[in-house]
Amino acid sequence: MSEVSRRRPLVLVSSVSSDSHTWNLVFLQLLLEETGHEVVNLGACVPDELLVSECAAHRPDAVVISTVNGHGHVDGQRLIDRVRADERLSDLPVVIGGKLGVGDEDDTALAAGLVQRGFNAVFADNADPASFVRYLESVAPPRLVRDAG
Template sequence: MNDTSNEASAGGKLANAQEKPGKAKKVLLTSVSSDAHTWNLVYMQLLLEQSGHEVVNLGACVPDEMIEQECLKGLTAGTDGSAPTETPYDYLIVSSVNGHGSIDGERLMKRLRSNPLLQTLPAVIGGKLTTAAGHDLAVESQKLVAAGFDAVSDDSSKCGAFSDRVKLALAGKASASFDEVLQVFQGALPAPAKSA
């Protein structure tokens, strides 16, 4: 965890995350159910698409069940009831601006992780996650990780840090692995060198 950005992450599910090295990633981008802001989603979509990734943007005020249904599209378990070998999305990115990301995100992720088919879908959340006065960002982040998010970036005290981290994590390389994305979220990787 980096003391200036208040990110948290969980590493346990990463070994099971589906990776497609060398290919553009397919990203499901959404907001939480109570967040009506769209500018953050449009910006994030453009940022990801300019980096070569395919984005499905569900928009604002998306009910939890709709996000779950979209995550499950085309996904079936193995004939023996085992987990699927490939998920339709490489990442789930949840963005919040209104400060309800902590409450809504925790509920959403508990729902998604309770479905055996979605337990390994790499998921990150960021933006303004709470408006509570005197809240402890580390505690809020840990609650979201405990609910099932792989990385959390709380921008309650600054604007744009979440999108900056996504941009840095995926900048110019569609082949970024989820481990690389998480390292950037955690502040462990430097910014990529600018091409001349």
């Protein structure tokens, strides 16, 4: 008889290519693992092409992009264009969060531009972690898997 089990959703975590910060990525990994997700953490300064190839290889349930250096709106636009250009990833849930700009830019406008460009959601640097986790659970819920037996 086969058994039904739950598979933890796989989330790929990365920064934008110009961001060398790592503490945020460690925090995200721990938060996601504590809330039942499996995590592949690509680390900091990940080139766009590498992120796209890792998404294609791992086939995650969602991708989380973190930015601390304030270049999220620029690097994020370029990154999401490359992700969405790959037909294997066209419907992959991709979110970005953190510091989107370096000056007095309107975060609401920057976030709207990133969603328009192809991100599924944008979380400002002051977003409640619980709302972020709830969103991920809505787009990448645990799946039922039948074990042969």
